[in-house]
Amino acid sequence: MAxxxxxSNSSDSVGTKFLxxxxxxxxxxxxxxxAFAVIYAGFIFLxxxxxxxxxxxLVAIVWGVGGxxxxxxxxxxxxxxxxxxxxxxxxPFVFAGPAIAILIWYLALPTARTFWLSLLDRNxxxxxxxxxxxxxxxxxxxxxxFRNNLMWIIFGSTxxxxxxxxxxxxxxxxxxxxxxxxxxxxxxxxxxxxxxxIWNFMYESRPIDVPQIGLLNAIVxxxxxxxxxxxxxxxxxxxxxxxxxxxxxxxxxGYSMVLFSAALKGxxxxxxxxxxxxxxxxxxxxxxxxxxxxxxxxxxxxxTVVIFTLKIFDVVWVMTGGQFGTExxxxxxxxxxxxxxxxxxxxxxxxxxxxxxxxxxxxNLRQFREQEAF
Amino acid sequence: xxxSSQRRLNMxxxxxxxxxxxxxxxxxxxxxxxxxxxxxxxxxxxxxxxVLPHKAWETTATLSPTDLGLDPNGVMNVEGVTGTFEExxxxxxxxxTRVIWIGNxxxxxxxxxxQKWAVNWEFTLENYQQVLSGKAIQFTNADGTVETIPGDxxxxxxxxxxxxxxxxxxxxxxIAAFAAYAFxxxxxxxxxxLFIMVVALxxxxxxxxxxxxxxxYNTLQLNGTFLGMWLAHTGxxxxxxxxxxxxxxxxxxxxxxxxxxIDGASHFTIFMRxxxxxxxxxxxxxxxxxxxxxxxxxxxxLIFLGGNPETKVITMRLADIVGxxxxxxxxxxxxxxxxxxxxxxVFFSLQRYFVRGLMAGSVKx
Numbered sequence: 001m002a003x004x005x006x007x008s009n010s011s012d013s014v015g016t017k018f019l020x021x022x023x024x025x026x027x028x029x030x031x032x033x034x035a036f037a038v039i040y041a042g043f044i045f046l047x048x049x050x051x052x053x054x055x056x057x058l059v060a061i062v063w064g065v066g067g068x069x070x071x072x073x074x075x076x077x078x079x080x081x082x083x084x085x086x087x088x089x090x091x092p093f094v095f096a097g098p099a100i101a102i103l104i105w106y107l108a109l110p111t112a113r114t115f116w117l118s119l120l121d122r123n124x125x126x127x128x129x130x131x132x133x134x135x136x137x138x139x140x141x142x143x144x145x146f147r148n149n150l151m152w153i154i155f156g157s158t159x160x161x162x163x164x165x166x167x168x169x170x171x172x173x174x175x176x177x178x179x180x181x182x183x184x185x186x187x188x189x190x191x192x193x194x195x196x197x198i199w200n201f202m203y204e205s206r207p208i209d210v211p212q213i214g215l216l217n218a219i220v221x222x223x224x225x226x227x228x229x230x231x232x233x234x235x236x237x238x239x240x241x242x243x244x245x246x247x248x249x250x251x252x253x254g255y256s257m258v259l260f261s262a263a264l265k266g267x268x269x270x271x272x273x274x275x276x277x278x279x280x281x282x283x284x285x286x287x288x289x290x291x292x293x294x295x296x297x298x299x300x301x302x303x304t305v306v307i308f309t310l311k312i313f314d315v316v317w318v319m320t321g322g323q324f325g326t327e328x329x330x331x332x333x334x335x336x337x338x339x340x341x342x343x344x345x346x347x348x349x350x351x352x353x354x355x356x357x358x359x360x361x362x363x364n365l366r367q368f369r370e371q372e373a374f
Numbered sequence: 375x376x377x378s379s380q381r382r383l384n385m386x387x388x389x390x391x392x393x394x395x396x397x398x399x400x401x402x403x404x405x406x407x408x409x410x411x412x413x414x415x416x417x418x419x420x421x422x423x424x425v426l427p428h429k430a431w432e433t434t435a436t437l438s439p440t441d442l443g444l445d446p447n448g449v450m451n452v453e454g455v456t457g458t459f460e461e462x463x464x465x466x467x468x469x470x471t472r473v474i475w476i477g478n479x480x481x482x483x484x485x486x487x488x489q490k491w492a493v494n495w496e497f498t499l500e501n502y503q504q505v506l507s508g509k510a511i512q513f514t515n516a517d518g519t520v521e522t523i524p525g526d527x528x529x530x531x532x533x534x535x536x537x538x539x540x541x542x543x544x545x546x547x548x549i550a551a552f553a554a555y556a557f558x559x560x561x562x563x564x565x566x567x568l569f570i571m572v573v574a575l576x577x578x579x580x581x582x583x584x585x586x587x588x589x590x591y592n593t594l595q596l597n598g599t600f601l602g603m604w605l606a607h608t609g610x611x612x613x614x615x616x617x618x619x620x621x622x623x624x625x626x627x628x629x630x631x632x633x634x635x636i637d638g639a640s641h642f643t644i645f646m647r648x649x650x651x652x653x654x655x656x657x658x659x660x661x662x663x664x665x666x667x668x669x670x671x672x673x674x675x676l677i678f679l680g681g682n683p684e685t686k687v688i689t690m691r692l693a694d695i696v697g698x699x700x701x702x703x704x705x706x707x708x709x710x711x712x713x714x715x716x717x718x719x720v721f722f723s724l725q726r727y728f729v730r731g732l733m734a735g736s737v738k739x
Binding site: 043046047053054056057060061064065068069072073076080089091092093094095096098099100102103105106107108109110111113114117163166167170171173174175176179180182183184185186187188189190191192193194196197198199200201202204211212213214215218250253258262307310311313314317318330333334337338343346347349350351353354357360361364365368 | 385388389391392393395396399400401402403405406409417418419420421422423529530533534536537540541544545548549550552553555556557560561562565568570571572573574575576577578579580581582583584585586587588590599600601604605606608609610612613616640641642645666669670671672673676677680689692693696700703706707709710713714717718720721722725729
């Protein structure tokens with residue numbers, strides 16, 4: 001009954017107007033109450049229930065997704081029932097408000113809070129100025145982490161960008177383009193923990209007198225060498241880091257390949273044909289035409305991979321836990337913040353990571369300002 | 375003629391190089407895939423590549439040293455091979471025959487072996503059963519001892535991952551789509567500065583937020599809950615989602631929306647009936663990203679779910695096995711493959727959208 005009245009808004013008699021008002025109030029109050037009750041019931045169920053695992057998972061999914069939808073619907077309903085002027089004023093905040101609130105809670109405020117924590121001692125109680133930052137640049141493990149991260153950035157980004165570009169160029173000329181690109185792209189769907197297992201198995205090392213089950217050592221032994229511990233090979237520190245970096249190159253090359261592949265397809269064919277008619281070699285075409293043409297993509301990909309390797313964590317944590325001289329900034333951050341419980345030191349490391357990406361942030365903002373459309 | 379054969383040669387080189395790289399990229403995954411179906415004993419005894427045809431020694435005759443009247447303390451001559459006991463213990467080869475002494479001097483036997491083509495094709499599903507179930511499993515070793523190995527309950531972890539990943543994919547998309555619509559089609563005070571905030575937050579490393587948010591979660595008792603995980607993944611994915619969806623939604627044709635307004639539709643109706651259906655490609659490409667990202671995430675789960683074994687997600691469970699039983703390759707390979715199966719399905723069925731998302735993409739913090 002209530003629905004019928006609200007949907008017909010062109011009624012003249014006082015009676016129907018009154019009825020409409022009553023039903024409006026009714027809807028504006030009762031429906032939100034029901035919605036909140038449903039959401040609360042779901043919350044209690046998930047907190048206290050001993051139901052089978054699959055049922056809990058199912059309820060969680062329905063509750064989580066449905067709950068958010070319901071909240072939007074209810075708040076929009078309330079705002080739309082206000083006078084038109086207020087609807088117009090408030091509706092944008094119903095739409096954009098949750099996103100802004102979450103971004104402020106999860107990213108904007110924590111930046112300030114982490115900065116403040118980085119000036120405090122390990123328990124976050126006493127102000128100690130820049131001592132944490134001094135420690136960062138003097139402590140042995142942190143120096144090791146900076147060195148390793150530099151290796152990650154240099155080798156990781158160079159090789160995955162170069163390999164991606166090479167594969168994109170090769171695949172562009174092959175009739176096996178689709179299949180080969182899919183297969184090289186595939187590792188992007190694999191988690192770092194999974195990739196850790198995959199590569200641990202590749203690197204598996206056995207004593208020399210039993211059969212090797214790791215492919216790499218099997219090859220080494222077949223050629224008469226002795227099995228190596230690869231990433232745990234402490235004699236060659238810091239170069240053992242390369243065996244971890246290989247994993248990320250393996251994961252990330254697909255990304256740069258896809259972007260380069262698309263960029264290469266954008267080069268006008270006439271340009272390439274003209275160069276070939278003039279007798280330019282493929283190598284000259286590559287450096288003289290292709291590279292300049294895809295410069296923008298090259299920069300984007302490079303930046304992305306650099307930022308990515310800057311924050312590298314999972315691979316190192318799962319493979320070595322930072323042992324054998326493989327500590328990186330993000331593992332140090334984790335160790336200090338959550339293992340050693342030194343929130344001041346950990347926060348200072350996080351701030352260093354933030355400072356490292358600020359140039360990219362400024363670049364993004366500049367790009368955005370140039371788009372006059374906003 | 376010369377040019378065309380030159381071209382064919384070039385083609386061949388290109389295809390060969392490509393094949394080489396593809397093999398290089400595929401072999402690591404293939405290794406664990408094959409191994410996950412091999413028996414525990416086989417994995418420990420031989421490389422996974424022995425499922426391919428290879429030459430292996432096969433015993434053709436077993437002889438008794440006493441019957442042959444050999445003196446183990448001197449140089450012996452068996453089947454055209456000579457050697458001392460120590461040499462025969464290692465195996466002595468002559469032509470395509472190898473003679474090997476098995477066992478000790480007094481009771482040992484001599485085997486005559488020839489190299490034959492062989493494949494190790496003893497496959498099993500037991501690894502998967504063991505790693506998936508929560509029940510303990512009795513395992514009989516080659517030497518007859520019985521070990522009890524606790525199950526890894528990956529089914530539970532898989533369900534937890536679903537319960538984390540599905541809402542943590544849909545919630546940020548819904549919230550970001552509403553926000554993107556507001557930024558694109560509504561006028562409100564602070565619109566520009568708020569969007570600049572979104573752009574600035576695109577590359578902020580999430581490490582910056584972990585310590586303060588963990589404190590908040592301790593206060594709000596959100597630690598170890600699905601809700602906490604959804605909110606965290608929403609928070610860390612939202613800037614990119616809003617940015618990408620804004621780029622898409624703001625380019626939708628203005629006339630379509632205006633005619634809907636003239637028909638008296640509200641913003642909410644337009645959003646639900648018009649914008650969402652029109653934005654499916656953009657929504658899908660971000661959804662795939664976010665889903666893979668959440669499913670494969672380890673760091674956020676480690677921090678916000680760490681204390682609660684009930685809600686452990688699949689990456690944490692796998693990392694646990696790596697930590698506690700790093701040499702049980704029959705479990706690790708099966709476990710790794712279980713974590714990969716869903717992302718791989720999503721990836722292969724929706725690759726088109728995934729690539730499109732990459733192209734539109736930016737850098738996630």
